[in-house]
Amino acid sequence: MRLRKEPDLNPMIVIGAGQSGLQVAEALRSESWEGPIVMIGDEAHAPYHRPPLSKAYLLGEASEAQLTIRGPEALARKNIELMSGAHVAAIDRVAKTVTLGDGRSLAYTGLAIATGSRPRPLPVPGADLPGVFPLRTLDDCRAISIALESAHNVVVIGGGFIGLEFAAVARKKGKNVVVLEAADRLMARVVAPVISDFYRDLHTAHGASIVLGAKVTELHGENGKVALVHTASGVAFPADLVIAGIGILPNTELAAAAGLEVEGGIVVDACSRTADPAIVASGDCTAVRLADSGLRRLESVQNAIEQGKAAAAALMGKEKPFTAKPWFWSDQYDVKLQMVGLSAGHDQVVIRGSVAEGKFSAFYFKAGKLIGIDSANRPQDHMAGRKLLDKDVWPTPQQAADEHVNLADLLK
Ligand SMILES: Cc1cc2nc3c(=O)[nH]c(=O)nc-3n(C[C@H](O)[C@H](O)[C@H](O)COP(=O)(O)OP(=O)(O)OC[C@H]3O[C@@H](n4cnc5c(N)ncnc54)[C@H](O)[C@@H]3O)c2cc1C
CATH class of the missing domain: 3.50.50.60 (FAD/NAD(P)-binding domain)
Known part of the structure; x- marks a missing residue:
């Protein structure tokens, strides 16, 4: 059974109603797509924030309502149809259709795969015990x-x-x-x-x-x-x-079965494009091919959002690559860790602030160039660092360690 018959205006279909799928759907509206949008998610819920799950939610400091990013009414106002509790089982790239778990098929004009990731199963006996x-x-x-x-x-x-x-x-x-x-x-x-x-x-x-x-x-x-x-x-x-x-495993099986390139993630470019001009992919399920350093897979809210925006633009035939440096955060007890850039491959670490007082940043350098900063309860370093790294401006290791040097001044 086919759900939509309009051959002239099939919907943009988004697989996955998480952070990235929602971003694609909403950004399609900002990119002036006026046709139908259908977002298909196999969880029973409207798109919700995952980061508070392991923080405020389990502490009892955030309610389920507060986790919701966009409820059904807000989606309806943007004319985005949410099919929750629905699993996409297959993509037919020739017919440009997706098939749902119950056998129904749905034609698309453009398709975004934002299937996220799943926990890596614990590979030991007893891993399936209750508790x-x-x-x-x-x-x-x-x-x-x-x-x-x-x-x-x-x-x-x-x-x-x-x-x-x-x-x-x-x-x-x-x-x-x-x-x-x-x-x-x-x-x-x-x-x-x-x-x-x-x-x-x-x-x-x-x-x-x-x-x-x-x-x-x-x-x-x-x-x-x-x-x-x-x-x-x-x-x-x-x-x-x-x-x-x-750890997690990216949900790439659907893309792989449809013949899309998968290498530790669905392979996309900086504009979230796959090799199929009608299909984009964004979020945890992707691996981005970078011009200089191979493939990169990120698991973060920033990546889900920015790749989602790029994906929507690409479906509209525009190039809006995601080029900002990656950032991430983690809350443990009363310490907020904020990270920007990627520190892998560093050959020098410089500390600014006091580790003993729990307020410090680690500046990572590679061949004298700043490649990342991890800040513990030092939001000012993180914010300055984001701007510095995005502008490809950096302090010397001596300046990074010297609290008398105002990092923001380096941007002037
Ligand atoms: C507990 C926790 C804490 C986190 N904390 C942070 C943090 O502090 N900071 C940070 O930056 N990031 C954090 N993250 C990571 C961040 O939440 C993810 O990177 C982000 O949610 C990825 O968004 P996504 O849309 O790509 O994937 P997801 O949010 O996983 O959404 C994908 C959705 O697609 C659905 N789906 C998959 N396959 C199909 C299918 N075939 N048909 C239909 N639906 C399908 C999935 O069920 C899921 O609902 C955290 C993640 C978790 C789990």
């Missing part, structure tokens, strides 16, 4: 919230952003918290050792136990739910609630 949760969706967090009330011993597997944010929430709620991280430091993929060490000390000072080099081998159940987390070193940690936060 073991991923942390990605509102539904995950509704279940976690209930389990957290009665939990005593919380084990977080993975010392990345989401695991650590959850650990901070669980400590604030008075739970015994153990974080098991396989690497030899926290958030090792994205921050320098000075930041990893600061966060290990921060969590330890708040009473969480951080175990590094801990390789989880098995989860053991008792009375039908998780009870112990075993590690390769032979230690077993008691647990009545386990959060598995070991």
Whole structure:
């Protein structure tokens, strides 16, 4: 059965009703697309903010209503049709249709794939025991919230952003918290050792136990739910609630099955274009081919929004590449970490401010050039750094370390 028959004006279809899908749909309206827009999302909810899930929501400081980015009425005002609870099962690029899980098909004028990502499954026996949760969706967090009330011993597997944010929430709620991280430091993929060490000390000072080099081998159940987390070193940690936060997998299968290029993400250019002129992709599911440095995949709100804007423009035949430097944030206890640029490959780190006082920034240099800044409770450094990096202007390492140098002055 075909839902739309107008051969002259098929809709722009957006697959995925998350941060990026919503941005594509709304930006299509700003780009003057006056035809129909259909946004298809397999979650039961209108688009919502994910970042507060592991922060204010689980702490009970943000309601579900406050998570909503755009409710059904607001979408209707923009004439954006939201099909929630609907899964796209296939894309036919020749017929320019998508097929839903229930067999219905829908023709498109242009297609945006914004399918996001899913938690990487924990590859050990017992990972499917009751009491073991991923942390990605509102539904995950509704279940976690209930389990957290009665939990005593919380084990977080993975010392990345989401695991650590959850650990901070669980400590604030008075739970015994153990974080098991396989690497030899926290958030090792994205921050320098000075930041990893600061966060290990921060969590330890708040009473969480951080175990590094801990390789989880098995989860053991008792009375039908998780009870112990075993590690390769032979230690077993008691647990009545386990959060598995070991990274994500981009949802690329739909694109790959349609013959689009996938390499760690749906391959797009800076304008979010795939090789098919009628199809764009944006957000967590993509990998951007950069002129100078291969493929880059980001998992952030900024990326979801900016790639979404570029994608909508591209569907309208315009070139609006996303070129700003990446930025990100994480809230743990009373410390806001703000990151700009990408620090991978740095050969020098300079500290501005005081690590001991918990207010500092790490400036990362590569061959004397600033490539990234991580700021802990130093928003002024972060804001100045964003402008500096976007304008390709940078302080010397000496200037970066010297608090008497006003970074904003370098922009003049
Ligand atoms: C707990 C948590 C905390 C975070 N904190 C931060 C933070 O502090 N700062 C930051 O910058 N970023 C943070 N992020 C990351 C940020 O939320 C994501 O990068 C962003 O949501 C990505 O948006 P997206 O639209 O690409 O993907 P998603 O938000 O994942 O949306 C994709 C949607 O598409 C749906 N979908 C997938 N396949 C199909 C299909 N075939 N048919 C229909 N629908 C489909 C999915 O179910 C999903 O609803 C956090 C993420 C999480 C989970």
